[in-house]
Amino acid sequence: MxxxxxxxxxxxxxxxxxxxxxxxxxxxxxxxxxxxxxxxxxxxxxxxVRREEFDVVREMALKALDENEALRAKIEALEAKLSGDGK
Missing domain, CATH: 1.20.5 (Single alpha-helices involved in coiled-coils or other helix-helix interfaces)
Incomplete structure (x- = not known):
């Protein structure tokens, strides 16, 4: 029991x-x-900001920098061509 x-x-x-x-x-x-x-x-x-948001903005900034470099190179090439034609 x-x-x-x-x-x-x-x-x-x-x-x-x-x-x-x-x-x-x-x-x-x-x-x-x-x-x-x-x-x-x-x-x-x-x-x-969250990491994902930071990464997205960072990628956008890097892309913008690349585009700026490409535009700068085109402008320099055009300036060189114009100054060469003017002589």
Whole structure:
């Protein structure tokens, strides 16, 4: 009889621990979500850009620099041709 009562108590204790662990995981997930939301608000208030956005703008800037170099080379070639024709 004693072992049946002990087993029931142990089963109840195990169920309580399982429920507590599940609740702890839920609280942890909520805390992480709240933290991420707060961190995002804080970063947005600092005007910090995401890595993907930075990379896109960086690629655009590099492309613009390449285009400027190409245009500069064309202008220099035209200037050289014009100054050569004028002589």
């Amino acid at each position: 004693m072992s049946t009562g002990t087993n029931r108590i142990m089963d109840e204790f195990a169920k309580l621990m399982t429920d507590a662990a599940g609740a702890a995981q839920g609280v942890r997930r909520e805390a992480e979500t709240a933290f991420h939301a707060q961190a995002e608000r804080w970063l947005n208030s600092l005007d910090v």
